[in-house]
Amino acid sequence: MFYPEEMTEIELVVPAKDLLAVTKALGEQAIFQQSDSSYLTGESELAQPKEWQDKASAYAALERRIQTTMQALELAEGEPSKKGFDAPVDVNSVQAVVGQLEGEARKTSEQLTNETRQVEYLEGMLRQLQPVADVDIDLSKLQGSHSLFSVLGVMPVENMERLQTSLSRIPFVFLPLHQEGKEAVVWLAGSNANSDILKRAVSSSYLNPLTLPENVKGKPSEIIASLNSQIANSKNKIRDLKNTLVSLREAHTQRLQRLLWEVRSSRMLTDAIVRYGRLKYTYLIVGWAIASKLPQLQEKLRKVSNEILIETFPIKRSEVKQNVPVALRNPKGFLPFQDLVTTYARPLYNELDPTFLIAITFPLLFGAMFGDVAHGLMLALLGVLLLSKKVKALRSLASLGGLVTICGLVATAFGFVYGSIFGIETILPALWIHPMENILTILGTAVGAGIFLLTVGFIINIFNAAMSRNWGRLIFDKNGLVGLAFYWSLLGYAAGSFISNFPIPKTALLVTAVISAFFIMFAEIFKHLVEGHRPLIEDGVGTYAIQAFFELFEALIGMLSNTLSYVRLGAFAVAHAGLSSVIFIVGSLINPGQGVVYWIIVVLGNIGLVLFEGLIVGIQTMRLEYYEFFSKFYNGGGSRFEPLTLSASDKGVN
Amino acid sequence: MASSGISGYAAVNARVRVMYSALLTPQEMGRLSETPDFNSLMEQLKHTAYGPYLEQVRDRDLTPRRAAFQLRERLANAYSSIIGIVPDQTRPLLVQLYRFFEVSNLKAVLRGIVKGEHWDVVRYLLFPFGTRTVIPAEEMMTAGNIAPAVELLRSTPYYETLSYAMKRYNAEQSLFPLEVTLDLNYWRDLWKNVKQLSSLDRTQASRILGTMLDITNLMWAIRYRTYYRLSEEEVINYTLPFGYHVHDEDIRGIAAGADAAQIVQRVYPGLTQVENLTAKSGDGLSQLELQLQRRVFDQCQAAFVGDPFHVGIPLAYLLLSDLEIQDLVVLIEAKSSNIPAEKFKQYMIMKN
Structure with a gap:
């Protein structure tokens, strides 16, 4: 959960006779990612006819033709057969069937396109004539x-x-x-x-x-009348042609869908084979497999091929020198948060996967800004509605359901902490404070929470660097040890300026800040020293000095702005109460007697507020996570693990 | 990043200056020019910032065309990287500038379709946008004809522009009207983006991009009038009414048959032998264009002197990088065709 799945590099030497069986076995498991090893093909084999390449092209062409026919019939692709993929289909026999179906669909579809274009053309002329309709x-x-x-x-x-x-x-x-x-x-x-x-x-x-x-x-008026009549005729023809297409669709749906999946699987299988290296009697297959599932893959491969040679090279996180594909492994409930992480960037193989951190901090930050018992429950209900997929218009947002529900529930909990219901702070007692009455306290606490989270960010960066044995980054990075020393000495200095009897002398803090600033400024030189990298300065002293100055400047500005950015946690908590009270005030102004109109305004206002403010607070939370928190420790840039499958509907590993 | 000025450009400036320092020096370009053949050129280039891009391809696949493609990958990455960090108000300009390559790709695809080329031939002639382009280039090539290929652009900003010219294409069976409308539209949008910038950014962008626009507009007018023998009204309709130093009166003058050399000399007094350059025979116009491009090169270099907190720095770097690649492509073509140094050097922008 804390790191991506461990990977093993795998090399297979497969006898030509077992080629299809091994490829099928690799594709069925969805735990093997293929690397292109066609460049390992021997010189003498290069000159041989490209049998598999020709087959792959033929299958690709067939797939396109079937798809075009299905599009003409407005037919969905459907699902692959539950029986699974057996063997590549025979190109010639499928070509004959596709040719026949294509012919029937194409004729009607082309007529339909022509008639539709004719209507567009005539309507275009109508648009041009309308301005001169009255000209005699x-x-x-x-x-x-x-x-x-x-x-x-x-x-x-x-x-x-x-x-x-x-x-x-x-x-x-x-x-x-x-x-x-x-x-x-x-x-x-x-x-x-x-x-x-x-x-x-x-x-x-x-x-x-x-x-x-x-x-x-x-005259224009006569032409317009004539055009309108032609358009009506064409529209009638379009209706008849659409009916013909419907009957064709009903007659051929199952056949076309089955053919499409058979051809697609054949194409995927041949595509995979084209990327193998070829020797005289064997094929070379290279790729990555998920380490924990490797034994079952090996067992399956040995079952289908007695003579297969399997070599494995486990990849330790501390020794990664190449771009290892990244498969994340988080509990299902964490998937909405994993999506948030991968939207930013996929972690590197040797980098901490921050999904669990996001799963904790995102709802907390959201709840702190949106704390309200009633509004939080409304949001949670919206989340449940999204998850249920019962409203057609909201189905595309179903993946957000879990996130919205959790954020809503945490916002409800914060509602009790703030004693806030519908933005009113006089009904419920606060478990902690009412934001509107304690503005400075809540803003100060928000900055404190920010300092805590940023410090956690520094510590994770140091941990990541230690795990990957990147000692230069660990010590000299602006988010490493010297960065942390710089940040805390500045915080201490600021605190010492306001608090009398501050336990640490200001001079000591200032000296620490200056020393760590020096290291941040010239971090590249020190990193190169630690790594034994020469030359120490690559692009000339002048350019380096300018860059170094801006590095420090950016680090300082970044620390200041990142910390102050968390003020928004408190500011939104206060604004929430203020915005909510506006709804009741507007309702009273429009309908002082608090009749039906008043309640319509209150209900619609609250729904609008939950949606609008929920969206804004969500964006602000994302900003705090992405820009303030992630920038401290998270590099990202890992490439997604894309397992070999013989059916595009297999989603495989995340 | 929302702000501009010092806070908005501090990081951009630092990053761009680091990237700028990795551009080839005249000495390095000189050494590359002296390589005996294409293979040695590739070996030398692998020791420069282009190395990682060339090493992505096996030596036996590194044809001149593929090498040029790989070099452009570096420019594509530079654009993506810089566009991501510039202030919000400047980003549309850089995105539009980047679209120049997309427009060029689109024109190359259309030419490929007309010539009946195979996708494998065309793909490495295109600028390497990867998945960042809106042009379905391969599908367009597969479509086989201009009309269905243009239909595939329906959801892109190019469809409406091209749809006006399709009637002429159908009648004339020439790509000229399609290419002209794409170019005009591109430069109009770019100039609109320049005008929308705030004061210092606008000044800097006008200086650099305005000069490029002037050169383009001027070359169009001279080519249409002198080479294609187009009429006055056609030249006017195929050129732009705005510019930085080149004004509409200049373009209209050329369109009406005035002496192009005189106009060029008045706008750019420092140029030599302009009369020969604008003459119809030989490759004079290309040489004139080259001289003007060297002016853009100098202007881009000058942008790095003085106040650094403006859009001029990233713009200048991107254009310098593009000009450098143009020079390298000249070298690649020269070395692969065994053209002697004294011939190919006159086509290079950077003097070495």
């Missing part, structure tokens, strides 16, 4: 005039000014008739003697003239 002139006559060059059409608004500039040497009339977004319907006219210039200007300014179908003639 035959458009076809205007376009065929001997003396007048005239264009009615659409163009990008941004080109209008340039078009007029380009025509500045000839007389013309330019009228923007209608503008919507970035598009304008315009009318341009000039003398036919200048038609060449006008045509070039029209074309180069991307003015697309309205081209009426040959059978459409007359």
Whole structure:
């Protein structure tokens, strides 16, 4: 739980005859991530025909064709067969079946697309004609005039000014008739003697003239009527074609879904084989496996191949020199918090997984800012509603249900601590203090909590560095030992300035701060010294000095701003009570008699407050976690463990 | 990071200066120029900051095209890293600047489709955005035709821009109108972003990006007029009405047939042999562009002197890094084709 799963690097030498069985076994377990070892292919094998590559391409092409057919029929992909994947399908026989289904679906689908485009085209013309609907002139006559060059059409608004500039040497009339977004319907006219210039200007300014179908003639109002009738006809055809598609879909759903999954699994299997190294009679497979599940993988592999050679290289966290894939292992209840962590970054293999810390601190920080018995319970209920997936519109947010429920319950607990219900602090007794009445106390406590969390961050960074034996980072990093000394000596100095009889002399604190600042400034040199890295300064003394100064400046500003940032914990607790009271005040102002209107305002106001403030407090909590807390110790940047599977629906390991 | 000024740019400045120090010096570039062949060039480059990017590829796969692709990876990382730490109000400008490569990728994909190229040929010609791009390049190539490929861009900011030009593409079967509209739109948006910056940032960004915009606009006008023989109204519609030193009157002058050399000389008095450079024959215009790019290079270097707390520092670094890679690509092409030093050096921006 505290670290990602331990990994073992694994190398397999597989006889060609067992190739499919071994690949299938690797794919079924979902605990093996393949590395590309095709570069290990022997020189003589390179010249051989690329049998598996051709197969992989054929399966990929087939998969695309099936998907296109299914899209044409508006058919979902469905799920892979529960019986599992048996063997790669025969390309030729599947091609024949796909060809037949594709032909039936494509014809109808193409007709539908054409009719839909026709409607779009006609509606586009309608939009262009609407602004001149009242003009009592035959458009076809205007376009065929001997003396007048005239264009009615659409163009990008941004080109209008340039078009007029380009025509500045000839007389013309330019009228923007209608503008919507970035598009304008315009009318341009000039003398036919200048038609060449006008045509070039029209074309180069991307003015697309309205081209009426040959059978459409007359005044704009007559054309509009004709277009409307054509649109109605096309829409009828679209309805009939959609019905045809529905019958095709009903007839072929199961067949297409089964074919898609068979072809997809075959494609995934051949894709995996293409990435193996090939020797004369054997194949080389290289990758990563989860150490705890390695024995069962080995057993399964030996079952399917007697002659397989398996070599394993366990990877110790302290000796990691390469990018080891990271599989996280947290209890199911922690998954919403794990998502928060991975949204920021996936931990490195040798780095502490901060999910358990987030699981503790996120609800606490949220609850401290949103402390209210009633609002917390409302939020918890919302969380349960999200989890239940009973409201269709909220289904996409189901993954947030657990997080919202826990945050709501902790906010309820803080409601008792603050003695706050619906933002009213006079009904319940406070287990600790009422925020509105003790503003300075709560703000001070918030900063104290921030100092505690930041110190925890420093300590975790030191621990991480010790675990990875990165002694330079442990001692000289701005978030390492010298950073911690700098931070606490500054805090002590500040405290000593306000508190008489402060036990530590201010001079001692100042000296500690200056010494640790010196180490932070020149941390790179000291890190290089510890690591035996030469040269000590890589980019010249001048550049380094500038960088070093800004490093210290940034560290100082960062510590100050990170600490003060936690003031928001108290500030939001106070603001919550204030905002809640506004609802009741507005209700009383609008309906002093406290009738139905008053209660409607109170109910809607409270729902709005929970949603709006809940969102803001959630964002603030995330900010405190990501920017203030994580930045102290968390690097991230690990790559996700992506196990080999023969079905894309296998989610494998997180 | 929300603030600008000292607090907003302190960390950016420190990081960029460290990255700046890793740019190649003229001496290093000189040593690279003197390598006897492509393989030695790659070996030398592996000992520079580009090393880790080149070492990601096996030696036998390190073709000139692939090498250039790997070098650009470093620039892509620099953009991602800097965009992540600049103040909020500056970020849109850098994101838009970064989109230059996305627009170039889009144009390369469209050309690939028209030429019927295979994806494997085109992929390493593209700037390595990885998953950070909105362009479904491979799917577009698979689509095989411009119209369905453009349809795949529906949810991207490029769709609307291209849709206006599709009618012309269908009629003319030329990518020219598509490419022009993409370019115009890109520079318009970039200039809008510059204008939205606050005072010092705006001054710095206008100086650097305005010069780039001037060069681009000027080159367009001269090329369209002198090489493509486009009419006045077409040149005006295919150029931009704003700039830093180059004004609309200059562009309109070139469009109307005025002497381009005179206009260039008035805007950039320090340039030599401008008349030859704007002449129709030879590669004069490329040489003019190169001279102007050297001005951008000098301006970027100058940005590192004086008050460091502004957007000029990250902008200048990113452009210097881009220009350095352009030089390295010249070297890669020269070494792989055995072109002598006296020929390829005239195409390099950094003097060594």
